[in-house]
Amino acid sequence: MKARTVIVLAAALTLASGGALAAGDAAAGKTKAQACAGCHGADGNSTNAQYPRLAGQHAEYLMSALHQYKSGERSNGVMKAMAAGLSDQDIENLAAWFSSQTCK
Numbered sequence: 001m002k003a004r005t006v007i008v009l010a011a012a013l014t015l016a017s018g019g020a021l022a023a024g025d026a027a028a029g030k031t032k033a034q035a036c037a038g039c040h041g042a043d044g045n046s047t048n049a050q051y052p053r054l055a056g057q058h059a060e061y062l063m064s065a066l067h068q069y070k071s072g073e074r075s076n077g078v079m080k081a082m083a084a085g086l087s088d089q090d091i092e093n094l095a096a097w098f099s100s101q102t103c104k
């Protein structure tokens with residue numbers, strides 16, 4: 001199979017899955033999420049209305065929010081600082097972790 005065909009197939013598969021499956025590693029995300037626990041809760045169930053609940057949120061939504069904070073497209077001083085140090089892989093892992101939790 002030519003490389004180009006592989007790329008097209010991969011893109012088609014990504015579209016076909018609707019992006020519903022998080023590629024991240026939830027266990028790694030759980031470890032990383034210790035930095036988020038103070039505000040969002042260890043499992044994403046924040047007990048303070050000031051901080052949004054992340055538990056059970058769609059992985060795509062969480063990833064896009066974190067990328068937007070990082071780029072400054074979504075403006076929030078606290079979250080910009082939090083997202084600044086996250087790699088794309090960290091973001092996928094965090095999204096996998098929080099999206100796999102149950103919103104209480």
Ligand code: HEC
Pocket residue numbers: 032033035036037038039040050051052053054061062065066074075076078079082083094
């Ligand atoms: C010091 C408190 C604090 C910490 C620590 C923190 N956050 Fe946040 N987070 C906030 C606040 C406040 C908001 C709401 C900002 C806004 O209005 O956009 C927010 C919003 C978010 C959102 C958007 C939620 C939504 O419903 O749109 C995501 C995703 C998020 N945080 C992820 C994280 C992750 C992942 C970490 C750890 C790496 C983290 N946060 C650490 C305070 C914090």
